[in-house]
Amino acid sequence: MDMKNLIIAQSGGPTVAINASLAGVLKQNQVSNTFDTIYGSLNGITGILSGNFLNLTQAVEKDNTFIENLKNSPAMYLGSCRFRVPTVEEDQSFYEKVFQVFEEKNVGAFFYIGGNDSMDTVDKLSAYAASHNKDVAVIGIPKTIDNDLVHIDHTPGFGSAAKYVATSLLEIAHDTYIYHIKSVTIVEIMGRDAGWLTASSVLARNGYSNAPHLIYLPEKPFDINECIKDTKELLETQDDVVIAVSEGIRDKEGNYISASEAKTDNFGHAMLSGAAKYLEQKLHEELGVKTRGIEMNILQRCASHIASETDLNESMNLGKTAVELFEKGETGVMATLTRTSSNPYEVTYGYHKVCEIANEVKAVPQDYINEAGNDVTHKMVEYLRPLIIGEAKQTYENGIPKYLNVSHLIEQ
Amino acid sequence: MDMKNLIIAQSGGPTVAINASLAGVLKQNQVSNTFDTIYGSLNGITGILSGNFLNLTQAVEKDNTFIENLKNSPAMYLGSCRFRVPTVEEDQSFYEKVFQVFEEKNVGAFFYIGGNDSMDTVDKLSAYAASHNKDVAVIGIPKTIDNDLVHIDHTPGFGSAAKYVATSLLEIAHDTYIYHIKSVTIVEIMGRDAGWLTASSVLARNGYSNAPHLIYLPEKPFDINECIKDTKELLETQDDVVIAVSEGIRDKEGNYISASEAKTDNFGHAMLSGAAKYLEQKLHEELGVKTRGIEMNILQRCASHIASETDLNESMNLGKTAVELFEKGETGVMATLTRTSSNPYEVTYGYHKVCEIANEVKAVPQDYINEAGNDVTHKMVEYLRPLIIGEAKQTYENGIPKYLNVSHLIEQ
Numbered sequence: 155m156d157m158k159n160l161i162i163a164q165s166g167g168p169t170v171a172i173n174a175s176l177a178g179v180l181k182q183n184q185v186s187n188t189f190d191t192i193y194g195s196l197n198g199i200t201g202i203l204s205g206n207f208l209n210l211t212q213a214v215e216k217d218n219t220f221i222e223n224l225k226n227s228p229a230m231y232l233g234s235c236r237f238r239v240p241t242v243e244e245d246q247s248f249y250e251k252v253f254q255v256f257e258e259k260n261v262g263a264f265f266y267i268g269g270n271d272s273m274d275t276v277d278k279l280s281a282y283a284a285s286h287n288k289d290v291a292v293i294g295i296p297k298t299i300d301n302d303l304v305h306i307d308h309t310p311g312f313g314s315a316a317k318y319v320a321t322s323l324l325e326i327a328h329d330t331y332i333y334h335i336k337s338v339t340i341v342e343i344m345g346r347d348a349g350w351l352t353a354s355s356v357l358a359r360n361g362y363s364n365a366p367h368l369i370y371l372p373e374k375p376f377d378i379n380e381c382i383k384d385t386k387e388l389l390e391t392q393d394d395v396v397i398a399v400s401e402g403i404r405d406k407e408g409n410y411i412s413a414s415e416a417k418t419d420n421f422g423h424a425m426l427s428g429a430a431k432y433l434e435q436k437l438h439e440e441l442g443v444k445t446r447g448i449e450m451n452i453l454q455r456c457a458s459h460i461a462s463e464t465d466l467n468e469s470m471n472l473g474k475t476a477v478e479l480f481e482k483g484e485t486g487v488m489a490t491l492t493r494t495s496s497n498p499y500e501v502t503y504g505y506h507k508v509c510e511i512a513n514e515v516k517a518v519p520q521d522y523i524n525e526a527g528n529d530v531t532h533k534m535v536e537y538l539r540p541l542i543i544g545e546a547k548q549t550y551e552n553g554i555p556k557y558l559n560v561s562h563l564i565e566q
Numbered sequence: 567m568d569m570k571n572l573i574i575a576q577s578g579g580p581t582v583a584i585n586a587s588l589a590g591v592l593k594q595n596q597v598s599n600t601f602d603t604i605y606g607s608l609n610g611i612t613g614i615l616s617g618n619f620l621n622l623t624q625a626v627e628k629d630n631t632f633i634e635n636l637k638n639s640p641a642m643y644l645g646s647c648r649f650r651v652p653t654v655e656e657d658q659s660f661y662e663k664v665f666q667v668f669e670e671k672n673v674g675a676f677f678y679i680g681g682n683d684s685m686d687t688v689d690k691l692s693a694y695a696a697s698h699n700k701d702v703a704v705i706g707i708p709k710t711i712d713n714d715l716v717h718i719d720h721t722p723g724f725g726s727a728a729k730y731v732a733t734s735l736l737e738i739a740h741d742t743y744i745y746h747i748k749s750v751t752i753v754e755i756m757g758r759d760a761g762w763l764t765a766s767s768v769l770a771r772n773g774y775s776n777a778p779h780l781i782y783l784p785e786k787p788f789d790i791n792e793c794i795k796d797t798k799e800l801l802e803t804q805d806d807v808v809i810a811v812s813e814g815i816r817d818k819e820g821n822y823i824s825a826s827e828a829k830t831d832n833f834g835h836a837m838l839s840g841a842a843k844y845l846e847q848k849l850h851e852e853l854g855v856k857t858r859g860i861e862m863n864i865l866q867r868c869a870s871h872i873a874s875e876t877d878l879n880e881s882m883n884l885g886k887t888a889v890e891l892f893e894k895g896e897t898g899v900m901a902t903l904t905r906t907s908s909n910p911y912e913v914t915y916g917y918h919k920v921c922e923i924a925n926e927v928k929a930v931p932q933d934y935i936n937e938a939g940n941d942v943t944h945k946m947v948e949y950l951r952p953l954i955i956g957e958a959k960q961t962y963e964n965g966i967p968k969y970l971n972v973s974h975l976i977e978q
Contacts, residue, residue, distance in 0.1 A: 168741050197746045229740035236745070320966050325868040328641035329580050331975040333648070334609045357966060362973040392976070448863045456737040460871055462965065542965035553874065553954035554732050554769060561774040563743040564804070 158262025160189040160480075162210070164297075165198035165237075165268035165275070168229035169311025170318075170461045171469035172297045173558070175267050176232070177225040178473020179295075180214050184221075188477050193259065196562070198235030199266070199275060202255050203248075208232065208562060220558070225466055226548055227557040228458035239275045242282060249282045256290050263291040263480045267473075269298035269309070273488055274512040280486030281509075293476050294488035294508050297469070299455045301350035304514040305506040307493040308350075310472060311455070313465030313541035316354030318457045319343055319450065320542060323358035323398065326448065327365035330394040336443040338385055338395045341366065342430035343450050346402040349373050349518045351454070353530045354538050355398035365396035372402035373518045374527035376411050381433070382440045384528050389443065399429050459555050463544025468501065475503040499540035570674025572601040572892075573667075574622070576709075577610035577649075577680035577687070580641035581723025582730075582873045583881035584709045585970070587679050588644070589637040590885020591707075592626050596633075600889050605671065608974070610647030611678070611687060614667050615660075620644070620974060632970070637878055638960055639969040640870035651687045654694060661694045668702050675703040675892045679885075681710035681721075685900055686924040692898030693921075705888050706900035706920050709881070711867045713762035716926040717918040719905040720762075722884060723867070725877030725953035728766030730869045731755055731862065732954060735770035735810065738860065739777035742806040748855040750797055750807045753778065754842035755862050758814035761785050761930045763866070765942045766950050767810035777808035784814035785930045786939035788823055793845070794852045796940050801855065811841050871967050875956025880913065887915040911952035 162179060164172055176194075183189050194208040195201030214220050224231055240248050256264065264279065266272045273294045280292035296303050299315035323341060330339050343352040349371025358365060367388055370376055381397075388395045403411045412428040434447030468491060475489040487505040494500045522534040549556045574591060576584055588606075595601050606620040607613030626632050636643055652660050668676065676691065678684045685706045692704035708715050711727035735753060742751050755764040761783025770777060779800055782788055793809075800807045815823045824841045842859030850857040880903060887901040899917040906912045934946040961968045 168744055197744075200746070227740070228737050230744045233746065234744040317965055321871050322865055322869070324966055324969065325640050325870060326864060328639070328969060328972065329864050329868040331972055332580055332609075332642045332646040334612070334645065357964070360964070360966065362971040362976065394976075446864075448865075449861065451860045452738060452741050452858075453734055453860075453865075456741040457734070458737060459733050539964065544965070545960075545962055548957075550957055552769070552772070552951065553729055553956070554736055554772065557736070557740060559774040560740065560743055564774065564806075 157190040159191045159193060159260050160263050160265065161193045161195050161202065161256070161259065161261050162265040162267070163195040163198050163201060164230040164232045165234050165266060165272040166298065167269070167455060168234065169297050169299050169455055170228050170314035170458045171310040171465050172267055173227050173231050174225045174466045174469035175295045175297060175310055175473040177221045178470035179265060179477055180210060181221050181470065182474040182477040184214070186477055186481070188481055189262065194232040197233040198237060199239065199252070200235045200237050202252055223556070223558045225470060226458060226461070226546055228456040231558060231560060233563045238271070239278050241278065252279065253283070253286070253288050253290065256288070261290055263293060265293050265295055265476050267295040267297055269296070269300070269303065270513060270515070273303070273508050276488065276508045277486065277512045283485065291480050291485040293479055293485065295472050295476050296488055296490070299351060300345050300348050302348035302515045302517070303511055304516045305511050306490040307501065308541055310465060310469035312350065313462040315351055315454050316357065316538060317462040317542035318454050318460050319351060319354050320357035321460055322450065323355045323366060323396070324360070324363065327358060327363050327396050330396060334393060336389055336393055338397065338437050338441065338443055338445045340397045340399055340430040340433045340437070340445065340447045341450060342399055342401055342447065344454055345372065345400045347372060347515055347517065349400050352398055352400040353518060353522070353534050354542070356530050356535055357538055357542060366398035367395050368397045368528045369530055370397070370399045370403050370528060371518055371523060372400045372404060373520070374523055375406035376403040377405070378411070378436060380528070382437065385437060386441060389441065397433065399433065401429055403429055458557065459548055461546035462542045463546045464541055466546050471503055475505070479505050496536050496540060569602040571603045571605060571672050572675050572677065573605045573607050573614065573671065573673050574677040574679070575607040575610050575613060576642040576644045577646050577678060577684040578710065579681070579867060580646065581709050581711050581867055582640050582726035582870045583722040583877050584679055585639050585643050586637045586878045586881035587707045587709060587722055587885040589633045590882035591677060591889055592622060593633050593882065594886040594889040596626070598889060598893070600893055601674065606644040609645040610649060611651065611664070612647045612649050614664055635968070635970045637882060638870060638873070638958055640868040643970060643972060645975045650683065651690050653690065664691065665695070665698070665700050665702065668700070673702055675705060677705050677707055677888050679707040679709055681708070681712070681715065682925060682927070685715070685920050688900065688920045689898065689924045695897065703892050703897035705891055705897065707884050707888050708900055708902070711763060712757050712760050714760035714927045714929070715923060716928045717923050718902040719913065720953055722877060722881035724762065725874040727763055727866050728769065728950060729874040729954035730866050730872050731763060731766050732769035733872055734862065735767045735778060735808070736772070736775065739770060739775050739808055742808060746805060748801055748805055750809065750849050750853065750855055750857045752809045752811055752842045752845040752849070752857065752859045753862060754811055754813050754840050754859065756866055757784065757812050759784060759927055759929070761812050764810055764812040765930060765934070765946050768942050768947055769950055769954060778810035779807050780809045780940045781942055782809070782811045782815050782940060783930055783935060784812045784816060785932070786935055787818035788815040789817070790823070790848060792940070794849065797849060798853060801853065809845065811845065813841055815841055870969065871960055873958035874954045875958045876953055878958045883915055887917070891917050908948050908952060
């Protein structure tokens with residue numbers, strides 16, 4: 155059997171761990187020699203259409219620190235795209251073009267690292283390959299800070315984002331405690347439809363600090379009057395109230411609690427910002443105390459300097475798993491991890507049919523949220539805690555992190 | 567000579583290094599045995615009035631990790647206050663009360679760690695002591711992330727904030743590079759009157775990334791039309807433009823850019839838009855590209871997890887210097903550091919009369935800013951670089967930093 159090549163690409167929003175999965179694929183191939191050459195397609199699947207590739211096998215051979223450095227670098231070494239793959243009915247020529255490139259480059263497998271939309275691409279391409287007798291395996295490797303993919307215990311990138319959120323929340327709490335005056339601080343955290351990342355703020359609680367004192371997730375309708383009441387009650391016995399709030403909180407009619415105009419992205423998703431700013435104003439008006447809204451913004455998905463070691467290692471392992479899945483002859487699947495124990499924390503690696511993953515959203519279960527809808531339960535803490543354990547080793551140069559050179563993304 | 571006690575307090579806004587100066591005082595006293603008992607006054611000078619003290623000598627004796635842990639904890643272990651000390655003419659009883667407490671507690675010195683306003687307090691108290699024959703030395707220890715104190719090369723807390731800003735800016739840049747579309751990202755950085763911290767974003771530039779591509783400080787009038795022109799020009803040759811902007815930028819009439827346009831949201835509330843949000847809207851309107859405003863907010867002053875080792879060590883040394891200044895019989899002075907060389911970086915410690923420091927502001931010199939007013943010069947880079955070197959060793963517990971317990975601030 156002659157050795158085939160691999161094309162790999164990244165898509166969707168960046169995370170701190172998506173490069174670690176790429177690193178895992180490269181590292182495994184050093185050992186297993188599964189693929190001859192591994193090509194990186196730049197800017198997701200659009201690199202296949204435009205013929206924009208990096209020879210990653212060469213990069214690894216030239217620089218023996220490449221894989222380790224890649225593992226610890228934020229965002230996406232191969233760049234991303236926001237490209238919705240058409241159905242075969244909409245545009246068969248798209249598929250013909252892609253599989254023509256696969257043939258020209260002697261490609262045996264295409265790996266796509268991404269979230270929901272990327273898994274939809276994996277689904278479509280693998281279905282096309284199956285129905286058109288193309289001998290190319292199409293395998294998904296998960297990532298998303300939102301942690302909203304189904305059939306996987308948690309997603310790569312989430313643990314690091316959660317570690318950033320919990321650490322920053324604790325630091326913000328220290329900041330609020332210094333004045334002997336009443337104050338309310340509202341911290342807005344990413345997660346449009348799923349409250350996992352907002353929930354991870356609970357990990358900031360320690361032996362002396364109970365911040366965030368209130369946590370609101372999009373999985374329960376948000377009632378501004380309840381929030382005002384809860385905050386007021388807390389202010390009777392403490393100076394400072396810190397509130398963690400999801401960017402996606404909605405009232406019981408389903409309207410976003412957001413101070414800014416609704417914009418939509420290319421996928422028709424609502425783009426949100428402003429829940430914190432809205433609450434900053436509203437709680438100030440109602441309670442007359444000092445209020446401050448803080449938007450954690452994109453730093454929560456790109457702060458490699460505070461990455462979770464557990465997260466990066468698991469992301470590497472999922473890359474390795476994808477190579478093993480190819481060797482077993484799988485296609486149309488996503489590499490997954492399953493938790494076998496929380497204490498001690500243990501996971502096993504496997505796979506699941508991607509058609510059952512794409513376009514599904516894993517919301518926070520109701521028993522992970524308290525009845526009042528203003529906090530999470532112990533189940534949530536038990537679930538989350540292991541994911542942020544360990545500090546990834548970061549190298550610094552001139553006082554800033556030494557990340558992998560991405561000039562190929564900047565200069566293209 | 568019988569041994570006297572010390573009262574020490576912290577004031578103003580928090581920094582990552584203000585506890586390190588407190589740690590430096592405690593550590594030096596272990597060696598020098600200068601003071602019998604060191605009391606921490608809670609919430610700045612107001613703790614003296616309310617009799618709210620912590621016995622820090624006891625805390626050190628009880629826990630041999632206390633000093634190291636204090637050095638690495640954010641915000642203010644003793645809390646802060648926003649209390650403007652009256653002049654003697656306004657309220658002599660204030661001074662009588664303070665010095666009565668000093669006498670009751672057998673106090674030989676009062677150390678105040680803070681910025682501009684705190685140095686004003688040091689000035690007033692030391693002047694009162696001198697004119698009323700009180701044998702209490704009053705000594706200031708500097709801190710402020712704004713780096714705007716005069717007669718000192720740079721201030722404790724600034725280097726760590728600068729390291730956070732530079733690191734985060736680089737991570738944001740990686741985030742922007744992933745899409746092959748035109749985008750403008752505006753990052754708003756603290757510093758209302760002095761542009762030092764905004765300037766420190768320049769340290770994010772490395773061998774492959776030139777972000778921030780534009781830097782605007784409050785020291786030069788901001789011209790929105792020039793900014794639009796500069797951004798447009800850059801977009802002709804590159805996809806992504808990252809702009810670092812001070813929260814305090816003003817037009818040539820002196821009006822804050824942030825306040826120049828008020829908007830109303832869906833709920834009918836006025837949206838208080840900062841400089842970044844304003845530019846996000848304006849540049850989107852004018853250039854038609856994707857824009858995003860990011861406010862770094864208070865994380866830049868409380869992110870101990872990415873503290874500069876140089877900053878924390880210098881802050882410790884300034885605490886030590888204050889003890890030595892007391893031993894030399896000084897009062898009405900602030901401990902200072904002077905740079906004797908940038909390459910290799912070297913500083914010496916000394917002092918300066920606080921009356922010449924209080925209420926002055928050190929703005930960025932014009933030759934640290936380029937002529938167009940949209941970048942900093944090499945002089946600035948040379949000045950800033952040494953201050954962010956080194957990563958403070960942080961201890962973690964359960965995945966989050968193990969900071970010093972501040973329950974005394976929370977429960978009071």
